[in-house]
Amino acid sequence: MGRDRAALGDAFGASAMLGNLIFNIGDVNATASMQTPQSRKRPRPIVSCLRCREKKLKCDRLMPCQNCVKSACRADCTYNQQPGAESQSPPKRVQLTEGEHYQRTIPAIAGVGIIEDLQMRVIKLEERLAGPNGNWGPIRDAPVQSSWPQTDTTQSTSHFLGTLVVKGSRSRYHGQNNRTTLLNQFADAKTFINQCSSDSALVGLAKEVQFLQSKSQLVMASPESLSGLDTFPEMQHLLNSLPPKPVCDQLLEVYTKIFEKTLRILHIPSLLRQYNDFWDNKETHSSSISFFVPLLTSILTVAVSFETSPPLPEYSSSWEYLMQDAPDLISDWLKNLPRKQTVELCSLQVQTIHLLSCQLRLVPVEEQWKASGVLVRSAMTMGLHVNLSQATNLSFFQAEIRRRLWITIVELDLQASIASGMPVMTPALDFGPLTPNNLNDEDFDESTPNRPLCKTLDEETDSSAQIILATCLSQRIRAMNMAQNTNARENIEERVKQGRELEEYLLSVSPHLRLKPELGSQDPSLVFQRVLLDISLRRPLLCLYRPVITNAPNNSSDTSFYEVQRVCLDSSLEILSYQDYFDPNISDIEVSNLNTYWNAFGILFQNDILLSALSICEHMRLSNQRSTIHSPSNDVSSETPSHYETHTKASLIRVVENALATLTRRIGEKNSNMKDILFLAVVLHSVRARGTAEQRVRTISQGAKKALSACRQHLLTSAAEQSIGLQLADFVQLIQSNESIIPPGSQPQLPPTSQMPDLSQSSLLANEFNNFEMDVFSFDDESFTWTM
Template identity: 25%
Template sequence: MDISGNLPQPSVHKKRRRPALACEQCRRRKVRCDRNLPCSTCVRSKHALCTYASHTKSAPRKSPEHGAEGPVDSMALALGCPAPILPAFQPLPSPPRRSGASSAAARTQADHRSRIRLDETPEENPLFVPTPSSGEHSGPADFGTWQPVNGPWAPVTVTASIRADTASTPGSCPGSSSTVNSLMERVKQLEQQLSDLTVRNKGGGDVAAPECVSVPREGLKYSRGCVSKTRYFGQSHWMNAADTLYRLVNFARKFEGQKNSQLYADLEKCKKLARVIKARRTPSFASITTGQNMPSRELADALVDIYLRTFESVHRIVHIPTFRADYERYWQNPSEATDTFVILLQLCMGIGATMYDERFTLRTLAIRWFWEGMFWLITPCEKSKMTVNGLQIRCLMHFLRHTANIGCDLSWIGAGAIVRTAMYMGLHRDPKAIVKMSPHRAEMRRRLWATILEIVLQTSIDSGCPPLISTPDYDTEPPANLDDEQLVEDAESVFPVPKDPKVYTQMTVPLALFASFATRLAIAKRVNEFRSDTLYEETLRHSNELSTSLQRMMRQLNSHPAVTSFQLRYVQFMSYRLFFALHQQIIPLALRNPVYYFSRKMTVDTALRLSEAAFLCPNKAGTGPMKPSTPSEVDFYRLTINGAGTYRSVPFQGIMTIGLELINLKEEEANNGPPMSVIGSEGQLRGVLDAVHDWSRRRIQSGETNVKGHALGVVLITNIHGLENGVIDDKIEDYFEAACQERVTECYDLLRHLAGDGVLEEGMDMPHIHDLDMDFDDGTDLLADWDWESMENNMNFGNFPDTMLL
């Protein structure tokens, strides 16, 4: 049988032409060339040029492991190459005067290897990619120009350029010093680029690069921010959780189009009445004078004591012994006190007024004190305010913004002014690195810098904007573990010995909070910089680092019996809220993919922890929410009732997270039967939502004017009731409207009582009052004039499953 037809035919390859190794001048003259640079023939003939033609080699056939799927990624090839792309070149030895046979042969072989290495084509070396303008190389030393790598996964390209005049000069020959130096510099650039690519691919770890590098995986797809009116809310802003509130967005859009409804009319009445109330609180700018609105000595003592035991115990701003001495001198002779100290004292009392009583009866006075501080800052000359006292006043004004609700959602802008003023004064440099100063002055600068860094971080999370500062931007050391009495204002004093970390001092709590600053700053930068990665593995890594850091902080604080309840609850508010920023955007994915269940669990656990800190969790008997029992607990409870900004948005985040978890549990129960208790007991979650009504009512009674934001709790509870009663989706909006109508009517009565009997409905329609509205509440104005179309374009609502929509 003839089987010749089944035998594979041998492939016929065209014989390759042997590359020409002689120089171009010897080839034209047809004489022997010893292949030196320059060769001996050109030296004897006194030729100025001795050049070699480049050798292009055909692309090698693909190995079987590469397959025929397509060209391998150049970056992966470069990183996966077991041998270095190009070795570090050493200067070539100059040719000796005598040409011995053995030395000539050795030089010829070495030069041949160098030329073969330099003449590699782009197919053999993926880092060399010639442009279409590239012609033949005039010599083996021509690598062309270099281009930087644009990004961590940008392809590495090298634009080859040919300059005949360079190749024609003796200095361009590979044996010359200038060419060798140029080659070494370019190879260093190449090695640095390759090193950068390897480090980026490893994520900055210390593990050696793998032999084969896979193509980087694509990150998660979720919203990095949304736009409302003229403002951009980044990922950490709590309004980005509207990804899961599609039913609420639909209800708000439908409600805004029904301007003839009773709900719309009642909300407009509440809005006008709120403007009148806020206009009364804002002082006339022409009447602002410093020191003319001081309270009695007894009231001032109470307000100062409240400030010192609350905010000053966490954020160090003033030196307490010096402050108390100046305070006593003020009451002995108020007329001789400086305006700087009067402003400082008023701001401290304004913060203390937030926790003086549950109804915040001193709110108007606190707002006036804020504006007196603002006028002190902007009056000439501004340079004279660039002092430590000026920085202290700026920091106190920042906290008073959040406690008295004076444009607190714009505090990220003010925080930028604070940190830049501090850096302009050199607080970002450690005192040891600048001028010699007393221990008191050096420690006060370190304490102020730590407080300013915390302000920058918290405002970044509040606004969803990047912190715009990194750890390499400063070298100031953390403050020492010292009591204020150990710091004496004496230039000749020696630095006191810091106490052991196990010993409680007035710096124990601030230092414990500052120890986690670097971890929290990295998270704020990652979630609010829109070019950062969205890999879930990185989210888990940051979450683990934050958990470890906060567990260490809580163990340290719980080991000190002197740490107050206010301090413990406050630092939890400032630190655990970072879990919301990390995981809240992944909740829509976690509700339909169990791979991301950890994010769902972390947000619910964080919500329960922070709700407990805000006294929103049910008591042990289950008869109602927790009640404060100690003076320190009363301080924090009043802060969550009277405060704004962070002290309002963090509980709202917890309420919304718990509401969504309950809704999801009810939907799973309707589809699959009674579920097992996975994260938290349903009774505990339900108890938090039951406490929302009383919490929001108390906030309005204390002076809160934004009633629309509190519709959130009503809608969440109404949706849960609808699911329990089997209400279909087409009818659920009717339940929303009825519940909101009841709440708005109640809130209007509370606002009328807050405004007093002198306000008439026909006198509330005053358009000029809007210009005095310094309470920017877009963050919680859920049913206000949002740009819903813009939000829908940013949120990708259409891709959400029914089981995750509110």
């Protein structure tokens, strides 16, 4: 009983103490409401990143911080920044207006507690920060040097790697690999091109080149050619317009030899069985024809880009159909598919091959990027991104074809991202279970119940090249995502680390898949497959490293920077060397259709040639800056790896000149662009120019005129061969006068403008040429925006 009384007394004592505590807090609140506010400690500036603040972690205040690096969320490492005035110290707290201060003092007079008062202050502060005119704002990828440092607005603003071009109500974003963006790297070239309108000789040459291009190039297909499709089904039109069997036989063989080793989409034995059954039973309109005819037509539209002329003259109409009308018919067929047929594997194969056809037909890269995004989502709608190894309702044949198709779709999406400078649409996935097996097509078919015994990676199969691409697909996608990061200087070590992984994959390619000098005398389709594989592996690596070189300071002596520069130079030289395999003038391959592969190389890799040549020019430009900045006694060459001594400036200039000659020789082709040639010529001569500013401008001007004159020479010769309407005497006069423009010798000297031949001298083309509207580049706004 005594023990119970003691416990009861303790309880009453605790209750009394709690009551006194509540009373004391109330007294404090009352006193605080009647007296002046007591001084409080100065709020410490918040210098931790927002994620560490949310997780209540200790932040090391780096960019990105160590916690975000360990959590694999570098992009979420964001800081709040308070810009302060240069002449005043940072304010101790957010300044409120008089009305806000009056509203906040009213609750205190009413006897609101300290906790409630602080809560209301926090709410007010959050509302102020969340407003459009808040004093602070999230800054991504901005280093925090000290507590609330003074930051220049030009440095804190996020800069894209591309260029936004606005013309009235129109706007277009050019990716980092577009010439509009690349020109910003070469100040002398940009200044010269923006002043080209004052040089009448240069403008006249450009007009003549573009006029001759309009005469020599084939007219691309237009939507107007599809009039009448609304009167009957697209399928019937595709069936009736299918080329004869000899044409299909030739083009089907071209497609399977070139693409069905690296970009696997089909199973060749099954395709050939369907192909033979189709021609044997063409008149019986079975359900399989409704998918096979579009599939076969899409294959033909890809292969026709590799065959410049039909085998017989009577097949010329089939060539014209496949190059102009057939791609649009395939596109209409895909758009009008019923909902259930859109999830057919064959329809997805048609869509994938159609995207490859768009690349060969020079559809704008932004359209290819949008189409690849749609293709990725179509594949994901069908579940191709899901690991179905344990699924029992799919045969091994179906699962394997799905793996091949998915890897090819992701590869096309990655290449479209590289070409357009836009993000990769494929999400981050584990591609290990989705990688095809190392099997030949003859090892399995539709009736195969279980997976056959796979060959080792050292053994060459029909899928070896695709497996190489698939094993490093995740790393290449991560490299491209990192390449989109504009802060190239801050994360150079991380880029080098990612780049070394890609280099390891390049070195780990099996010997039977590597390019070797002795391959020059072998089957050109085999060499082409090796080139396609190698360049596909190098493209993400160059995109990852180019921003580092572009944003490097003039006096950069970091060893990581030299490693980046070495890789870019070596890869660029390697890509440019691949032209020698297919160039009919110097190649060792003795086949009758070598021009076919030379043309295909120019279509698929022309942008790689241009970018590689510009990378070499960038290397020479940085070398010139180092030799100017550093004195002989403190030469940077002592810190530079010895491999730079193996490439002299003269040898690099010769390589770029060969690339320029290659682009010039293809000036009459559909995918050629005079602007690329002029751009590279101006950049090359801006890098090699010496002397005063006037002498440099003279050298650049002579180089540009020499390049355009060479383009005109090729176009005149091509026009004479095609007999576009000029008399032979007119061509002889133009060609002879044009040859007198550039005298033999190494000095790019040109005669006065008055001595240059004029196309308007030709009586037959005088009126047409004089009325020709030149569409070269924009000079009105003094910006090198080209044609949108």
